[in-house]
Amino acid sequence: MKDLSVGDVPVIVAPMAGGPSTPALVTAAAAAGALGFLAAGYKTVENLAGEIEAVRDSTENFGVNVFVPDDTPVDRGAVKRFRDRLRPEAERYGVELPEIRWDDDDHWADKLSLLMAAPVPWVSFAFGVPDRATIRGLQRAGSHVLVTVTEPFESEQAFDAGADGVIAQSGSAGGHSSTTNPVLYRSDTTTLDLIPRIRSRVPLPVVAAGGVASREDLDAVLGTRAFAVQIGTHFLKAIEAGTRPTHREAMGDPRFAETVVTRAFTGRPARSLRNRFTDTFSDSAPLGYPAIHHLTAPIRAAAAAMGDPHGINLWAGAGFGYAREGTTAEILAGLIGS
Template sequence: MSALLSDLGADLPLVAAPMAGGPSTPALVTAAARAGGLGFLAGGYRTAPALAEQIRTTRAAGVPFGVNLFVPNPVPISAAAYGSYVRAIRPEAERYGVTLPAHPLEDDDHWTDKIDLLVSDPVPWVSFTFGIPGPPVVKALRRAGSTVLQCVTSADEARRAAAAGVDVLVVQAPAAGGHSATLTPARPPRPVRLTDLIASVRRAVALPVVATGGITTAADVATALAAGAEAAMVGTALLRTHESGASAPHKAALVDPAFTATTVTRAFTGRPARALRNHFTDHYDPVAPLGYPALHHLTGPLRRAATAAGDTRLIHLWAGTGHRQAAAEPAADTFDRLAGRIPTCRDSPAG
């Protein structure tokens, strides 16, 4: 076990990934730590006060943890492209009586407020996705006592992160569920095995590596560690756990035989993200423009209505390629399985 996690009292090289939008709860983060690993709260899409409340709840459990933030890296969208997509998806929204935003909403996800929060009320680990924070932000967090991690998808991004002064790299392979961490969303990462990506990044920089993307079994964890990672970060494998805040339709879809494949789509948010193929990805990805966060805000009301109705045709069913391994069980059992303490055992779709 490397010092990377053991310094925080962890005895397993396993990290619960931050999954924004609901799945990452204080209960899941706490369970990850009590199972011997570490967990991340997902600061994305939350206001600073809402994130502060989650930090207080997790801190009260007496466990170490991290917080992940989205770095502003907007993908601008023209009014014409936005209007065209509004018209394309409006029939779906009308079925639920949902009014779509007429104009693009561009925001920075409360960036400054959340950085101020983490500098004034530090947590052990802070990680960043979508962009690389400037060196002053990195320095401020490190001075506050936080270890700073940066999610990267290539050796070039790793070099840029190292130049910004981060402590650790989270190396994300394309098999990961949810959003790609790519710094260039107009050019999604090409297919590459996680082990090859780890090797490429380690040749480029000397920083410690946490591996993520497609890790859902003990064999996957062992392979990532053998390739040079100091820990494995898992997300999809935890989505169906009791402590996960993922919606019931999302949890059920992960093991539903009706969903046969994942796909990388920008139809929901305007950034590339891996999800289960469904009606929405099949019909709207071909016409979806790039445009983040505008498309995230555009489809948000429709996605919420569809989730409330259990309509998996229209939900963003984020999932990595190993989603069939996700089990309905306590997160501690998932960690035990990933650590090789108990055999792999997938439950039934009704799970």
């Protein structure tokens, strides 16, 4: 088993697509001794390349996270019916619902070509397990490759595909689950329960992810011999993060007191603060990523422009109540107790 280490501090500031991850967040993480990841998700290749160059100017230790195209079978009729249910919501925000897009792979091949041609020290994957040739190619180019998993069977797939390590993401994590089987996905797993189940199946270094919000949490998960802890929600209010103001404010607003796991925004399970949108659509939203992500995008953009927290995906993990404003260095110091 390879010995992996992420930096002076065993913390990965999680990749957070959709705005929060910025080059400034990644370089601030590195300056504070942790490891930051750029989030390639939803970006064009040109934007990703620009972010990589911006980070490379300030640090040599960083990573890039890529979404593996989601091959979950989709009931197209159910997605079309869900589009009809979204009509009143589109009217509420004064937007047109787009035609359904079935074919978006988030520029998978071009993002991989970029990472092979201009390698970065770390590459992690979400939503799936890439094939052996892809992982081998990145390793030959000089990258450590981590695959995000939510159950032991996915860690076995990552092992068979040659990954250097896995990120064990529990159900308490904020944002999308990386599950490769959203039909069977369980959102009640905890990091402490998941890691031993993975360890008993594969001899791979493990990063723990999900619900770490205090020094005690950090010590507990490092006690499972995880070589690092990936933390997202706790950094959403960092000044270097690109989190929308409405999202930041909702995280301290007593009206948003709990999180739910919902497919309502994107068609994949994701943990979010509970709001009017999740209450209205969580029961009826089918699986259908990325079609539903594109369908709800104009609604979410209009709600964000109006500053309405009830129409946007307020991704947050179960420990969101502990997140505080501050610099990345201050937030990290608060977590590691220095």
